[in-house]
Amino acid sequence: MIYVAVLGYGTVGSGVVEVIDRNNSIVSANSGDEMQVKYILDLRDFPGDPNESKVIHDVDVILNDPDVSIVCETMGGVGAAYKFTKAALEKGKSVVTSNKELVAKHGAELMKVARDNGCAYLFEASVGGGIPVIRTIITALTAERITQIAGILNGTTNFILTRMEEDGADFADTLKKAQELGYAEADPTADIEGHDTARKISILADIMSGHFVDSDNISAEGITHISGDDIAEASKAGYRIRLLGIANRYDDDSVSAMVAPFLVKKGHPLAGVCDVFNAIFVTGNMLDETMYYGKGAGKLATASAVVADVIDAAVKGTSCKYTGWDETPVSSAAGCDSYRYMVRCSAGSTDEIKASLSGAEAVSDTVLFTGKMTDSQYADLKNRFGEKIANGIRIYE
């Protein structure tokens, strides 16, 4: 028997219990032994819940029970989650998680603790929910030098951008709609300001480079300044706007990572990713382009990814060398990437702005497409023309 403990009986945690229960014959067959959830740790009680009897409030019961070999941390945050994860790993119990914040912040350390104690720290569900992108990069793209990862990694913002385009609505109304539908939280800051995407692209950049890419150092631009006019002008020019996390790896092994809204050409697979779906576009030096698409969030999809990690931990046991990056920050090429921009100009200033740029072309009276510019070159332009520039958005190509 394989006994599992689940920390946190929220959306993902209750999904994990449900997947292990509903797909028990498949999960057990793939694990090589019958799998069962023994404890559910939560501060709350759940009277009437079918798993009521498994709910406990003291993590030490789990840590001190030698029967429990695998712990699912689905609490979130970097406080108790960090403490409990480290304690479980130190007891030789493998920990699997959907907690992107903790992985982005302390992943390197926790993987080392796991290695030192003959167990595993796995986190497929921390990026892209149900999309198996981490395992794919680590176990399938092994003959590749990956040069770029570009992802739609946040369902809330992708839903808002899709709806703004399809319904011709503005940002505020669409955010409200997303909140009503449960696709955006009451405090949507982490999503709409790009912080959630920054954490996820930092984890992918860690894996791509083998070194620590601190999500706090990633420049993150959200979608709050994207207007209906931006989306309409982009669409007229043959593009959709998508919030992308992009990590580039250069020949000298330096890495850049950033989050921003981008114009993506209609017809590019990332432009076809709509509503709450996520997708990760990976470019390798031999494979060229591959993309992995699916539900980036949601109870059962995320839980399925958590349980796949539980199965891996069960099967491989102490030999589960899943991945690793060291705690040394990678040499940063942040700010070196250059992109073309779509610049929306106020009436009458298009010619003046165009004249100040080499390689810019006017696509309408109020819209310019610039040549390639770095972040600081664009900041200079924006400073120089102030209000005459309504908005500038990078072009992904």
Added chain:
Amino acid sequence: MIYVAVLGYGTVGSGVVEVIDRNNSIVSANSGDEMQVKYILDLRDFPGDPNESKVIHDVDVILNDPDVSIVCETMGGVGAAYKFTKAALEKGKSVVTSNKELVAKHGAELMKVARDNGCAYLFEASVGGGIPVIRTIITALTAERITQIAGILNGTTNFILTRMEEDGADFADTLKKAQELGYAEADPTADIEGHDTARKISILADIMSGHFVDSDNISAEGITHISGDDIAEASKAGYRIRLLGIANRYDDDSVSAMVAPFLVKKGHPLAGVCDVFNAIFVTGNMLDETMYYGKGAGKLATASAVVADVIDAAVKGTSCKYTGWDETPVSSAAGCDSYRYMVRCSAGSTDEIKASLSGAEAVSDTVLFTGKMTDSQYADLKNRFGEKIANGIRIYE
């Protein structure tokens, strides 16, 4: 040192040599030891080729060299490829391949020979070229009951269908263009009649079900009967036409597999897969929908997938239990699937045909969308109305 032998120095074989050479530091690091190609088996000589000295003509040199632990079979066909593969596995050498025909026909037997001799038979590159779909299904979707796999698995036909739509061209001219560009072979039968897709979907159905699904028993309808009018009418109704291989798994574990052109709603991720790209759409009972997209063919993309398998064989050695299905044919649900059809009618017969069907709706003077029909129900309709039905194409939904 890990010594590899490559059987067949054609497109994929030469790509394998190139990937191992160009990405040697990555490939060696991921394999745990330096990897080198020791022999290249081919009937031809390659005077002036940088690998000329490695070319041999006698397979026994490879079979009898204990240094060679991994063999890449990139010859194709089921004759010598089968014989050499079996002989290598019997010597305890792992074999990796891109040979879909051999895997579809003799995969179960060859995997058993591998297991019996403590080595592995791996075939990621046999389906979807550079798209790591087999490894993903086997190692990542382990908590799922997969209920459907639907794939665009053939680049030639997807190129033809994309170009017919975008250029408004007919089938014959577009096929000629594909041949000129090297995207279609001089004898394109296996591609355009759906046989290539049938082999690939049979392998995916094998993996999904754990039993043998004989590609020879899969009903395969190609794209030769798709006209510019079909594509135009589908487009007007909001659909694109794509050649899909579809495998369904039912609650009673019976499986159906078939190949046919389908109408796919614009906006569905499979509709956005254009030109020679491939994609595999996998539906699971918890994950819901995921899709894997990339180059379905091409020298380096396919070779990258072959080399990923070489690395797996090198790392896992005798413990490389990759997958397996038994030789017992699965219970077949072929012919039980039902689909709506777009039926193009000759002028004046739309009303008559519509009246004979329950649940059909006319979308124009000459186009009907039917209710769900099985293959035999549609065949009855077609028999009954003969020439009055110009074409009928299933709708994927």
